[in-house]
Amino acid sequence: MRSKGQQPNLQRKLTALVAGLCLTIILTVCFMVAVVQVQSAITAYTWGESVWSNAQIETVQHLDHFAETGNFSELAQARDSLGIPIGDLHARIAITSENLDWQRARNGLLQGGNHAEDLTRMILLIRLFSWLDQLERAIAAWAETDEQLLELDQIGNAMEREWLETSPSRDKLEALRERLAVLNVSLQKSARKFRLAMGDASRWSASFLSVVSAGFLILVALLSWYLGFRLVRLLKRTEQNFRSIFEQSAIGIIRIDTEGRIVNANRATYDILGYQPDELVPRPYRELVHPEDWDVAREERRAINSGAIDSYTTEHRLVRKDNTLLWARLTASRVWDAPSASAYFTTVLEDISESHRLSTELSYMATHDSLTGLINRREFEHQLASHLGRARNENTQHALCYVDLDQFKVANDTSGHDAGDQLLRQVANIISNNLREADTLARLGGDEFGIILQNCDLKTAGQVAEKVRAALDHLVFTWQETSHTISCSIGVVPINNESSGISALMKAADIACYTAKDSGRNRVSVMSLDDEHMASQQGQMEWHNRIQTALQENLLFLECQLITPTNRQSNGLRYEVLVRMRSAGGSVVPPSAFLPPAERYGMAARIDRWVIENVLENLSQVPEHLAALEACHINLSGRSFDQADFADFVVDLFDHYQVPPNKICFEITETAAVHNLLEIQSFMKRLSLMGCSFALDDFGSGLSSFGYLRRLPVNCLKIDGMFVRDIETDKTDFAMVRAIHDIGRTMNMITVAEYVESEQARVLLGQIGVDLVQGFGIHKPCPLQDILAMAPSRLSKQVARPKGHTE
Template sequence: MGVREQQPNLRRKLTLLVTGLGLTIVLTVGFMVAVVQIQSAITAYTFGESVWSRAQVDAVRHFHRFGETGRFRELAQARQSLMVPIGDLHARLAMTASELDWARARKGLEQGGIHPDDFTRMILLVRYLSWLEPMETAINAWQATDDLLMEMDQIGNAMEREWLSESPDRSHLQDLEQRLSTLDDQLRSRALVFRLAMGEAARWAAGFLSWVSAGFLALVTLLSWFLAVQLVKLLQRSEQSFRSIFEQSAIGIVQIDPAGRIVNANQATCDILGYSREELVPHSYRALIHPEDWEIEKEARVAINRGDIDNYTTEHRLVRKSGELLWARLTISRVWDAASHSFYFTTVLEDISESHRLSTELSYLATHDSLTDLINRRAFEQQLASHLGRVRNGGEQHALCFIDLDQFKVANDTSGHDAGDQLLRQVASIIQKNLRDTDILARLGGDEFGLILQHCDLDIAHRLAEKVRASLDHLVFTWRGTSHTISCSIGVVPITAETTGISALMRAADIACYTAKDGGRNRVCLMALDDEQLATQRGEMEWLSRIQTAFQEDRFFLEGQVIAPSRHSNRGLRYEVLIRLRAPDGKVVPPNAFLPPAERFGVAGRIDRWVITHVLEALSRAPQHLERLDACHINLSGRSFDQSGFADFVVSQFTRYQIPPHKICFEITETAAVHNLLEAEAFMKRLGDMGCQFALDDFGSGLSSFGYLRQLPVTCLKIDGMFVRDILTNDTDLAMVRAIHDIGHTMHMTTVAEYVESEQAAALLTDIGVDLLQGYWVHRPCPLEDILNMDDV
């Protein structure tokens, strides 16, 4: 058999050996990683058990303190601590269910205080290795705590009922505390079993890893030895094939002597550079490099000549024979020639012109908005920081503008996102045409634009902003036969040396823009950074931290206001739940003080979640009240619809407290429904399918009124109180109330009049035919607990 026939056979054998060795190594690493992951998961469970135990101990301690003192803060802390083991309970149920519920399991582990990096390995351990004896013992001990935790929660509820009563029964409280101590001992015992079982699982994993590692190590050693023998044989033939590799390589390979002359080059190098081999061989290597790039990596070039380094990689431009430039990646290596006792350089040359072009495009995309081709928020903030730095150095004046489109969401929701995208392109083009060459326009996201007006004082900035506003004033955008009128609101602030940073500057411009929108839209609002109005807006922003503190200190509470039939009927009890806030000094804060900032700064959704949870929890404790309840009205903020998972949360609360959905009527303001039309419609459809009722609140106060009623599954129409308040003296308000009531009844909706404050107004509304009345004449708001305990309305 000849050499040529032997080499393919040898290569096939080496390929099989290398593949086998590789697979063995992969399997070894896989086994090691798997066991390490198991050990990590066991360690995570051991840590989780300590968190679980601490939380359980804290819960018992706070329940005891609550039983002794009646301080509801202790009860809140006990329940908060109890949520840790209950979260673990929910996670285990999701992991051991017939179909694994990843989302629920992750949420439960997060509630249980587990680090997110451990979620996956912990879920997989229970899911697929629960058959192991130590794991089975641990899970059984875990499951045995379920009833004990639920009983502990019930004991807390029983303590709460005692302390809420007029005369708490101390003996009953002592019995509950004694049972709580018993539960504590039982839970500690289960935790010890769980901990010991996990320790046994960890020892098993360590032993298993040792045996597997030893076996695979022996196999890898044997294969490596055999492979080394075969490689030696192959290397003896490699010298013969080097020339063919050099010539047939698809990338350029060049050999250069210490003087910088090319002594050899393969065909790929000739093809890349456009030279023949005869033209390249005497050629100077430096002559191929663009003169401006010769200094690139100069230090590395000197180091490799001295022998300090063996190789380096660089990128620069090369000059082809035709004079064209190309970007190349060059890997230069220093090679010692033992035969001649000298060294030479081997350069591997790759043409990266295309990848360099793509990199340039990606860099552009990273700093520009793909829809409008304007710079994006990131690049805009960099520009703003640069301008602020120059202002601080003195001698320059600039202004910052925030531009927000009016009624864009209506156009986007009704005509679709393609229409919205086209509208944004058109708006960007119009604004750009009305700016100076030196001004910088960016799309910040959604329908918001940022603008830096360079080298101008506030007066000039105001005129330029007005020019932009006028260019968009009553812009009529038509899409497939539907026309939309678009305008914009602009906030303008100066860029001054006193500005603390770009965040403060952006926030000030945002506040100015909001003030423009709040003042009626389609206008420019000019603010200095020390403007009184800006200070007022900042004061409202401070409500964000106050509301957060109120949540932490449990200072929110609920009241209710009865909604009564206008005529005697067999309707059950109906009332609206109202959120209230108690200040640290004990005074009740008016809702109009904290709800508008909550809406404006994004915490209204959290308030909605708090209200829903506490209302459903209260109803679950009053089954007799629930039987005669016609509907409990709960207000929802439009901001809640912007939050992903809000509908899932509401559904989960119905499931948790087992409240019949038809007993709840969610109130959504007309303005919120219109501004969040698609989200509101999806939410109402999902909850409506469960049986929930929906009321459109403050109807008639918005811009759209009757047109959106056909799109929303509304069963109840609440007439805005501004029309009801003066119904006895204002004919226009009376006509408005009649019109809303008539259209509501035509669409088979129940109508409700708000702000009914006199018997005469109630009588007039009854004559009109309004179904339900709400106001101080009907019922003054009172604590929700009083309504839950009402015998009659």
């Protein structure tokens, strides 16, 4: 018989037991809710990663468009897109810092495109569970992108600065585009690592929940059938929560059995594929895959079926119900179903069609010229390497053609860049129409094109090149009622098993093209690799290194030649500065040996800068000489005007050395004036306002001088020496000199005759009225330092009494 004292004790035990069980239930419910929050947070991060990835790809796409077109709206869109991953970056830093900054974290996640209702759980997931291995890997993968995102911003700024320049450098822009492509690949890899890590976190949380739930069921079953009933209700509630997450997920989730049939799918899957639930279940998954992609990830499927791996990610095409295609990223995970003692597969499906399209476009733009649609130099050299490999391995022969348009710059400068672009498109079409389908045509840059003639011997290649040349020669390009004729120079070299490499082939073709231009333009030059002329031209190219060494080791020096009046009425000191070069052994190298290759291979601009700086530096140190100086003539190469900062460079030198600009007369050749008209006009206008004067050198040597003369602010005409040299015996030369002088006088210009080699020639020129004369018969060039060291009064007498003059 139970005593009365036992009742309260039992009641207390029951109360304690019920309280303990209730506490267990409460703790379990709290745990389940926390798990749901964790799962929701993981799902939110998965969704956020998709937004992040698309924004990153759009950033790269817009930056690439901006680099190509200079359209600043593309830069603005790129920066807007970049703001999404940058917002996520700021959020992560705020969350993982020692002191949590809630407001900064929430603002960053909102900027990153995340839903406002997910922010708290997303912050707490990282803050409380970052010690988990899966989340540690996800955060590490996330952090890997920080420097790359900041570099994207830096690349955008670099592109902006480049496009703000007067003449953006295509080489710099191309280098930025290449770095952009590298960053894109790296960022995609980091994004994939993040997805995989978050997938692992999702699976881990699901497994952990299963274990805890099973333990709770056992505990409740042992304590009471009533609590078991409550536990069932709790599990049902939990199942409903998971079902809600499953159905509301923005990405597709598919359950597939070991036979490959679809067992279940969420609403997002039906929306993505366009099927109704009864149409998709139990359909074989293979029927959704594009037939051409059936073998994609075959080895991974075998490995996951055998249990060798737990999951894998792949990308392939799926066929919607309406037979349209989509690109999908699928992450398949193997799950063991304990009750049925069998496995099934959970597949997460993401529609990446837009991302894949953007990636494909980016890849296309990296290998193609946006203006003509032809492949670019990078891809052309890649295909050239392929043809060279086949020539070596299969003993086949191909041909490489280098095409350079002859009058493109004139059309581009006179009719505008839009006209130039349209002309390049027409040229590309004409060349393409004269090639076989197997041949390769590329735009190498500017007005240069490259052709690879497949399985073509050198003789046939020359005939094809001649056909292309003739087709372009017949082109009459009309733009806004202005017509332009165009021609081209083509260099042809063989591609065979004796070819040494891509660089050598391109150099050889360039030399052959230069030979065609040097021979009069509008022609084809066919050369074999052992051609004597080819060897001679390659020798000229070696001058590039010699001139480079001369600039670095100060082997250049300056001479000058006096320019004297034909009468004694003017005592002003005037001379032309001439650049000379010493060899490594100390001997003087003739100008005719190093100046042409310097012009050809891009060193002339550096020589010009060296000359200008050295002349101004020397003049600044001799104030008495500077006071007596009327004009120091400095020659400028047309190559200098290809550089956007040349005028700034010259202006800065005047400011630095404080030499009066009116003491300097820049000489520009007729050829340079014709081919760099707009750039030279801008340069002359700016320097003329400062006080500099300009001389048109070698005037009369071409057919365009008279037409361009009025468009240039020229103070002085230097009559080409070919008319002056034989003026004593050739009546035609005498008449030409008189005519040129008359033109100069009509336009209030000083006239200078070059190559005056005798006293008789000087007298004749004086009779014509030519103002100044220059040549070996007047004064032989001497070191500039000798002139600077001579007393101004003595120099004035020498100018007044030129060589050969007697009173």
